[in-house]
Amino acid sequence: MSRSFPRIKAVRAYVTEAKEGDQGVDCHDVNDKHWINGFPTPMANPMSVYPQYTVLWKSWGINALGTMVAEVEAENGECGVGITIGGEPGCYIVEKHLSRFVEGQDPRNVELMWDQMFRATLNYGRKGLAIHAISAVDLAIWDLLGKLRGEPVYAMLGGKVKERLPVYCTTARPDIAKNMGFAASKITCPYGPADGEEGFKKNVEFYKGWREKVGPDFPLMLDCYMALTPQYTVRLAKALEPLGLKWIEDYLPPDDYEGYEDVRKAMFGSKVLLTTGEHEYSRYGYQLLLKSRCVDILQPDISMLGGITEARRLVAMASAHNVMVIPHASSIYSYHLQYAFCNCPVAEFIDMSPEADRIVPYFGGLFLDEPLPVNGFIDLPDKPGFGVTLCKDTLRRPYHRSEDTSREQAELNINFKPSEKAFMPF
């Protein structure tokens, strides 16, 4: 017996006006004296080539957009929430453009809504902000669907392939992360090619110093945030290989696909794993990395690459290439995905405390009940959707639309009559 399923009544998009230091979705929207802002140890980045912007990341506006929250409401009043980096421009795209593909839809039609949002934004989308906006809406739909079905998202994706999810910690203090029980740790590369030979030597000393503090057996990785060149990457990875470098991450600007191939060729046979994908978008982008077999691990951000709908396609594609998927941060969105797929072995947790000395929610005060790692593991509760409660205290809806506007858009979808003739698009 089929049961009736409520349609989506409205889509809303919000920014947050949280107090300073509450980063929300944007892990770089922090106080100046925060380790992830490059204080006091610098962190190489794409702007490190400009002396004016070498000190603090916020000086070049990494937090200019900030948090965006998408909320979808079903006819029965149940709501789902998805988030991304997008700020007011992201809200504009959701309210003024994407909402027409979602309002009035059956929330079970995730593929249809995703495809329509993606195709309709091709003229200005494909990567970046438009895909962030699609991601937030997609995550909100999955959250709603889970609540309507009374199931966690991981259960809707196929159920658990692991009882507990191990977590590694990205931090300025891998010694503390080790003591907290994390499975591994990742530090950030302080200097790039613009810092010359002296910077290179300091990079090696920096890694060596932490290796000595955490001992030889604790996996220790290096994140280079798009700051290096192929030559510099190979030289650095080879210099750190005898010091037990587990993986080198995000070392090139994301458009340098040939550079990724060059690094793979030069590093073939090395014990150092090559990882990237934090700044890649959609299956089309990841396909380029998979086809050239240039990385061992893909690291999509689930709130940016296209949401769960696109992430599950990427996980399937990666499995056919024997590539692991270890998402960038993403908290609950990564955890639910990783519970459900075999080639997602360990999650990333970024220590967002200013001095990296304690565990705090990755999304700041955005959720009342974000699950946190304990002794190096995430144990997800058996709660519907993504299992978290949005704190709405600081939300503001910059492109407010009336209920009538949503209803008019919804009726276009509800009343659409498919042709009785077979539709054969070839």
Ligand SMILES: [Mg+2]
């Ligand atoms: Mg990274």
